[in-house]
Amino acid sequence: MQVSIFMDPADHKQPGKFVLYLSNALKKQGNTVTALTNEKDFQNGEWKTADVILIGTRYPSEREWIDMKALHKNIIYICSTNPMVADIERYVVSINHNNIESVIRNCNGIWLKLTLGKYKSYLDALYSVPIRIIPNYWDNSLSLVNSKYEAKEASAPCDIVILEENNSFNTSCWKALVICEQLFLQTPSQIGQVFVFNTPDTNKTSMDMINSLTLTKKGKIRIFKSLPIKDIISFFLESKNNVAFLSNQIFDDVNYGYYDAIEAGFSVVHSSPVLKEKGCENYYDSNDISGAIVQLNNILKTKKRNRSIVL
Numbered sequence: 001m002q003v004s005i006f007m008d009p010a011d012h013k014q015p016g017k018f019v020l021y022l023s024n025a026l027k028k029q030g031n032t033v034t035a036l037t038n039e040k041d042f043q044n045g046e047w048k049t050a051d052v053i054l055i056g057t058r059y060p061s062e063r064e065w066i067d068m069k070a071l072h073k074n075i076i077y078i079c080s081t082n083p084m085v086a087d088i089e090r091y092v093v094s095i096n097h098n099n100i101e102s103v104i105r106n107c108n109g110i111w112l113k114l115t116l117g118k119y120k121s122y123l124d125a126l127y128s129v130p131i132r133i134i135p136n137y138w139d140n141s142l143s144l145v146n147s148k149y150e151a152k153e154a155s156a157p158c159d160i161v162i163l164e165e166n167n168s169f170n171t172s173c174w175k176a177l178v179i180c181e182q183l184f185l186q187t188p189s190q191i192g193q194v195f196v197f198n199t200p201d202t203n204k205t206s207m208d209m210i211n212s213l214t215l216t217k218k219g220k221i222r223i224f225k226s227l228p229i230k231d232i233i234s235f236f237l238e239s240k241n242n243v244a245f246l247s248n249q250i251f252d253d254v255n256y257g258y259y260d261a262i263e264a265g266f267s268v269v270h271s272s273p274v275l276k277e278k279g280c281e282n283y284y285d286s287n288d289i290s291g292a293i294v295q296l297n298n299i300l301k302t303k304k305r306n307r308s309i310v311l
Contacts, residue, residue, distance in 0.1 A: 001031045004047040005078075008057040009037040010226060018080040018113060018137070018256060019056035025137040039064070047072075054078050054111070055103055065106050076109040082251045084122050085169055104129070115254045115274055136274075138256050148265035149237055151299075157192035158242040158300055161232070161266075163257040166198045166206070171255070173198075174209065175248040177221075179292045181213050184220065186293070190300060192241040194221045197232065229257050233264045244269055244299050250286055269295045 003026055011017045026033050034046045042064050047053055052074045060068065068075060077100070086100055104110065110131045112120055117133045124131065160180055164173040173196055180194045194215055199206070215221050236243045245261045247270040254275075258268045262280065270276075271286035282299065284291035 001052065002034075002050045003031050003052050003054060004034045004036055004050040005054045005056050006058040006060060007035045007037055011057055017057065019078060021137040021139065021256060022054075022056075022078065022080075022134070024139065025135075042067075052076055055107060056080075059103055060106075069106065073108065075107045076111055077104050077107040079110050079112045079116060079123070081168065081171075082116060083119055085251050089169055101126075113254075136254060138259050147237055149243065150265070151267075152240070152242050156240070156242050158190055158244055158296070159192040159195060159236070159239055160296070161195045161197075161236060161243065161245045161261070162247075163197050163229075163232070163245065163255060163261075164247065165255070169250065171249075173248075174206075175250075175286075175289075176246045177210065177213065177215070179246060179248070179289050179296075181215055182289055183293050183296055184215050184218075188218075190297075191215075191220060195224065196221060197224045198226050199223050229260050232257075233260055233266075236266070237264065242300060244296060246292070246296070247271065248286060248292075267299045269299070 005019065005023055007019055007023070011020055023033050023035065034041075034050070036042050036047060037058065039061065042060075047068070048071055050072075053068060053072055053076070055075065055077045079100070081100075083100055090101075104127050107129065109129050110123060110127070111134045112123065112131055114133055114136045120131050120133065162173045162176045162180075164176065165171040166173055177194070177196070180191065184191050196210075210216055210221065210223070213221070243266055245258055245266055245268040247255060247258050247268060249255060249270070249272050254272060258270060258272075258275070261268055267282055268275070268280065269282045269284065269292055270280065271284055271292075272280075276283040282295040284295050
């Protein structure tokens with residue numbers, strides 16, 4: 001089968017992009033996959049002979065929609081983010097970057113990843129197109145490293161890494177930062193640095209909030225934009241401090257960047273029921289700040305890391 005996927009050109013830098021794992025899985029199944037990362041790729045015309053066109057993390061332009069719909073009957077939207085939350089954001093505060101309605105109206109099918117399967121009935125109520133639930137594809141080939149992280153002595157400070165995408169209500173790093181702030185106020189000597197990735201480019205409010213934290217005033221926060229997950233993992237494998245990854249997920253149970261961290265031997269403090277069901281320790285309730293701090297302290301005391309898990 002020949003597949004064309006609309007994909008943002010920066011996706012290879014984003015930790016845990018489902019569309020990358022899906023593309024990889026399709027290739028391993030023997031399919032030919034072409035990424036449409038910009039209009040030049042589209043103009044090359046390979047999509048014209050594709051058996052299916054998948055709308056991933058780049059939305060087609062108006063011109064591209066017209067051309068596709070004139071030739072194609074099999075255009076599928078990949079739903080890898082919580083559709084209900086996206087619509088609520090758009091309804092309440094007019095956030096347009098998650099306007100999946102306008103995309104789905106141009107498609108004749110939806111592929112919904114398994115961890116979002118409970119929202120199929122929500123989509124069924126709004127759209128009269130077939131909805132297929134697909135596996136939570138993931139493998140470590142995109143972040144493959146040749147070594148495993150080894151925890152340091154318990155007396156060593158802990159660097160905390162936050163990989164949330166920061167592009168919606170349910171993928172924000174803010175609550176994780178509040179957890180770090182509380183831990184620092186309680187036991188400042190335990191925190192080395194807090195590394196925040198995928199910070200918004202233009203959101204002044206988010207930076208004002210970050211700058212209000214004691215962590216920032218004490219020089220404990222380091223802020224980065226998107227980097228390839230392999231580079232992030234490789235950097236922290238060389239750390240002289242203890243390292244813990246901290247996640248806070250709301251209505252979206254999987255950020256695949258944390259799977260890569262677990263595979264590399266790091267401990268991940270998380271609020272994901274999916275990870276918990278798969279035996280990933282260090283779980284806390286999403287709304288329980290103190291519970292997250294307990295889990296972070298447990299990592300420092302026991303130096304216990306997460307076991308490898310299988311999706």
